Amino acid sequence: xxxxxxxxxxxxxxxxxxxxxxxxxxxxxxxxxxxxxxxxxxxxxxxxxxxxxxxxxxxxxxxxxxxxxxxxxxxxxxxxxxxxxxxxxxxxxxxxxxxxxxxxxxxxxxxxxxxxxxxxxxxxxxxxxxxxxxxxxxxxxxxxxxxxxxxxxxxxxxxxxxxxxxxxxxxxxxxxxxxxxxxxxxxxxxxxxxxxxxxxxxxxxxxxxxxxxxxxxxxxxxxxxxxxxxxxxxxxxxxxxxxxxxxxxxxxxxxxxxxxx
Amino acid sequence: xxxxxxxxxxxxxxxxxxxxxxxxxxxxxxxxxxxxxxxxxxxxxxxxxxxxxxxxxxxxxxxxxxxxxxxxxxxxxxxxxxxxxxxxxxxxxxxxxxxxxxxxxxxxxxxxxxxxxxxxxxxxxxxxxxxxxxxxxxxxxxxxxxxxxxxxxxxxxxxxxxxxxxxxxxxxxxxxxxxxxxxxxxxxxxxxxxxxxxxxxxxxxxxxxxxxxxxxxxxxxxxxxxxxxxxxxxxxxxxxxxxxxxxxxxxxxxxxxxxxxxxxxxxxxxxxxxxxxxxxxxxxxxxxxxxxx
Amino acid sequence: xxxxxxxxxxxxxxxxxxxxxxxxxxxxxxxxxxxxxxxxxxxxxxxxxxxxxxxxxxxxxxxxxxxxxxxxxxxxxxxxxxxxxxxxxxxxxxxxxxxxxxxxxxxxxxxxxxxxxxxxxxxxxxxxxxxxxxxxxxxxxxxxxxxxxxxxxxxxxxxxxxxxxxxxxxxxxxxxxxxxxxxxxxxxxxxxxxxxxxxxxxxxxxxxxxxxxxxxxxxxxxxxxxxxxxxxxxxxxxxxxxxxxxxxxxxxxxxxxxxxxxxxxxxxxxxxxxxxxxxxxxxx
Numbered sequence: 084x085x086x087x088x089x090x091x092x093x094x095x096x097x098x099x100x101x102x103x104x105x106x107x108x109x110x111x112x113x114x115x116x117x118x119x120x121x122x123x124x125x126x127x128x129x130x131x132x133x134x135x136x137x138x139x140x141x142x143x144x145x146x147x148x149x150x151x152x153x154x155x156x157x158x159x160x161x162x163x164x165x166x167x168x169x170x171x172x173x174x175x176x177x178x179x180x181x182x183x184x185x186x187x188x189x190x191x192x193x194x195x196x197x198x199x200x201x202x203x204x205x206x207x208x209x210x211x212x213x214x215x216x217x218x219x220x221x222x223x224x225x226x227x228x229x230x231x232x233x234x235x236x237x238x239x240x241x242x243x244x245x246x247x248x249x250x251x252x253x254x255x256x257x258x259x260x261x262x263x264x265x266x267x268x269x270x271x272x273x274x275x276x277x278x279x280x281x282x283x284x285x286x287x288x289x290x291x292x293x294x295x296x297x298x299x300x301x302x303x304x305x306x307x308x309x310x311x312x313x314x315x316x317x318x319x320x321x322x323x324x325x326x327x328x329x330x331x332x333x334x335x336x337x338x339x340x341x342x343x344x
Numbered sequence: 345x346x347x348x349x350x351x352x353x354x355x356x357x358x359x360x361x362x363x364x365x366x367x368x369x370x371x372x373x374x375x376x377x378x379x380x381x382x383x384x385x386x387x388x389x390x391x392x393x394x395x396x397x398x399x400x401x402x403x404x405x406x407x408x409x410x411x412x413x414x415x416x417x418x419x420x421x422x423x424x425x426x427x428x429x430x431x432x433x434x435x436x437x438x439x440x441x442x443x444x445x446x447x448x449x450x451x452x453x454x455x456x457x458x459x460x461x462x463x464x465x466x467x468x469x470x471x472x473x474x475x476x477x478x479x480x481x482x483x484x485x486x487x488x489x490x491x492x493x494x495x496x497x498x499x500x501x502x503x504x505x506x507x508x509x510x511x512x513x514x515x516x517x518x519x520x521x522x523x524x525x526x527x528x529x530x531x532x533x534x535x536x537x538x539x540x541x542x543x544x545x546x547x548x549x550x551x552x553x554x555x556x557x558x559x560x561x562x563x564x565x566x567x568x569x570x571x572x573x574x575x576x577x578x579x580x581x582x583x584x585x586x587x588x589x590x591x592x593x594x595x596x597x598x599x600x601x602x603x604x605x606x607x608x609x610x611x612x613x614x615x616x617x618x619x620x621x622x623x624x625x626x627x628x629x630x631x632x633x634x635x636x637x
Numbered sequence: 638x639x640x641x642x643x644x645x646x647x648x649x650x651x652x653x654x655x656x657x658x659x660x661x662x663x664x665x666x667x668x669x670x671x672x673x674x675x676x677x678x679x680x681x682x683x684x685x686x687x688x689x690x691x692x693x694x695x696x697x698x699x700x701x702x703x704x705x706x707x708x709x710x711x712x713x714x715x716x717x718x719x720x721x722x723x724x725x726x727x728x729x730x731x732x733x734x735x736x737x738x739x740x741x742x743x744x745x746x747x748x749x750x751x752x753x754x755x756x757x758x759x760x761x762x763x764x765x766x767x768x769x770x771x772x773x774x775x776x777x778x779x780x781x782x783x784x785x786x787x788x789x790x791x792x793x794x795x796x797x798x799x800x801x802x803x804x805x806x807x808x809x810x811x812x813x814x815x816x817x818x819x820x821x822x823x824x825x826x827x828x829x830x831x832x833x834x835x836x837x838x839x840x841x842x843x844x845x846x847x848x849x850x851x852x853x854x855x856x857x858x859x860x861x862x863x864x865x866x867x868x869x870x871x872x873x874x875x876x877x878x879x880x881x882x883x884x885x886x887x888x889x890x891x892x893x894x895x896x897x898x899x900x901x902x903x904x905x906x907x908x909x910x911x912x913x914x915x916x917x918x919x920x921x
């Protein structure tokens with residue numbers, strides 16, 4: 084069967100801003116990263132700020148073109164895709180973002196944001212789409228009466244649920260979630276994590292859960308990859324990495340996590 | 345022995361909206377007291393009230409005493425004198441406290457000279473010494489840097505240095521580590537503890553993170569919806585919480601929970617989501633407005 | 638550090654913005670009505686020469702007096718105001734028509750597109766406004782239409798730049814990335830997400846610039862390069878009135894007052910809009 088997603092020797096650097104164009108320093112965001120995600124499983128991508136985890140996520144989504152390396156999704160090479168085939172890929176891989184404020188268009192009723200994928204990919208008829216949006220709202224635990232509301236009239240947790248519903252609209256096989264619970268209160272975070280676990284179980288969606296929070300990552304991930312300054316320093320089953328870490332950075336991270344109990 | 349900071353039945357409201365209700369607690373000299381709560385709990389409002397940093401439309405009732413002296417009703421000049429000499433506050437976002445155009449070393453020196461009669465040279469020397477104490481390597485070369493040239497963790501250390509420059513007996517830290525990476529967080533908390541031991545500073549630590557409470561606090565108070573729900577020794581509260589909200593909050597933390605298990609959900613009467621969006625907007629507005637004095 | 642905290646004052650509330658908007662809006666509305674209804678309101682034909690009334694002082698029939706050719710100043714001011722408003726507003730509108738798309742694509746696509754557009758616009762910015770206008774007129778000949786075109790070109794870089802900055806800010810939001818990931822084409826993203834959210838500051842800037850556009854039009858007409866006689870123009874009246882300032886000050890004062898009132902109206906409205914919709918100051 085093979086992996087759903089395979090990343091091989093991926094590298095991406097950016098030009099530092101400022102200065103003459105041909106003399107700008109390059110900042111390496113991602114360096115020689117390789118990882119894999121199995122169908123229906125969750126990979127936790129852990130790293131602190133500047134580790135390159137978000138850039139890696141964007142490369143996998145096909146939104147940023149890597150300098151080197153390969154990304155294979157279900158056997159298809161992602162980098163060279165364009166047109167129809169790129170759209171097909173996009174249907175199958177969807178993002179969930181961190182910031183409940185910036186992840187939804189402030190002028191769009193939230194139902195419209197959830198429907199966006201359906202509209203752009205032209206899935207179903209208009210009434211099909213409305214029905215699907217209702218289903219999605221129910222699935223993420225939101226009352227469908229909220230469909231017409233603007234994001235500013237929802238709480239952070241509710242907005243995040245909308246974001247998840249929007250990601251699920253096109254029935255993706257892989258979700259890239261970039262710090263989806265970091266901006267939420269602890270109690271709300273717990274609810275959203277439960278939602279993730281439920282969705283994993285019910286829908287069998289694979290996901291890459293990007294976060295800096297070790298407590299969160301060990302709770303939802305089957306496998307873990309630890310990133311430091313653009314490179315992966317350790318990967319493996321969550322249980323193994325959390326209890327018997329090999330790399331000194333992983334050990335430091337684990338030791339630094341404040342434990343309430 | 346008089347408490348360094350004491351709240352006597354303190355209430356704060358903004359117009360008709362209550363943000364803090366009936367909070368009574370005393371901080372003993374040399375202790376690190378944590379106040380833990382989620383959005384809308386009123387923890388930051390309480391801290392700002394102690395420093396006289398609430399916006400003009402805030403009504404405060406009850407009594408707040410710093411070193412036995414009543415803070416509510418103090419004039420601007422007396423408040424300014426208190427802030428820096430007796431009590432200092434640091435915030436989550438270091439950039440709120442630092443002037444982006446001044447060299448960081450000068451900002452520490454300026455705090456010194458604002459509250460003590462001290463020459464420029466002596467102020468600079470003391471600022472350098474403070475930077476070293478904060479663990480900033482090669483302070484002499486960092487002295488002249490403007491804030492954006494420093495990393496987040498280093499900026500926070502500068503802020504702490506400036507806060508402690510005049511040896512205040514009380515340090516109020518509002519989410520000082522929330523914006524920092526977890527490795528830095530541990531270092532900053534360790535630093536606060538070391539300073540407390542060395543100088544006998546009393547610390548009021550505001551946080552949303554129970555793990556931070558476990559790591560850094562002697563005693564803790566749990567707040568929700570403006571009220572203080574329970575209070576006691578940190579170890580005790582975390583191991584055997586008596587209030588249902590505290591219990592629910594502890595259970596909601598994924599750290600230490602079995603992988604893949606459903607986390608228990610906070611009962612709806614304690615949910616922070618029940619605070620309407622307007623109230624939450626109010627809470628963040630208060631926080632931002634208060635930081636600007 | 639305590640100084641730094643204590644010295645930052647909290648932001649003023651929004652009351653002033655709505656007051657300004659209302660005042661400015663009301664003034665503009667009044668001026669617009671006057672201008673629109675010029676043929677109905679103006680008591681006399683603005684171009685009617687009446688030799689017996691040359692330099693006549695203000696009286697009941699001619700509240701603003703008569704000018705050097707015996708023409709009724711009030712009527713001329715009304716028609717002149719009409720011309721000024723039409724020219725300045727259409728210039729700003731025309732400028733926006735090009736500035737918004739240019740700013741959008743420069744801000745959204747970035748890189749070489751941004752460089753090309755920005756440097757191109759910078760070329761316009763190099764020239765002082767008046768000089769550019771005069772050059773236009775020298776090439777295309779004088780007149781209201783050319784004046785409007787010249788003004789539109791002069792303000793194009795400013796409006797485009799504000800739109801570009803606003804676009805840059807809006808583009809950084811996750812909902813834009815999300816839209817792309819959910820299959821939206823670049824054009825769809827620009828039209829349905831970016832443009833509506835980014836237009837605020839440029840509208841503010843446009844209303845602020847309208848005040849300047851009006852002054853520029855008056856200046857050009859003053860020099861004889863804008864609206865051509867016999868069509869009344871406020872600037873032209875200022876030019877004519879100079880010679881008779883001592884013996885018939887009303888010929889100069891009333892058109893001048895009209896300009897001041899119109900500029901104030903635009904300024905109040907623009908400033909009010911800015912305080913309400915662009916507190917972060919994206920507009921310049």
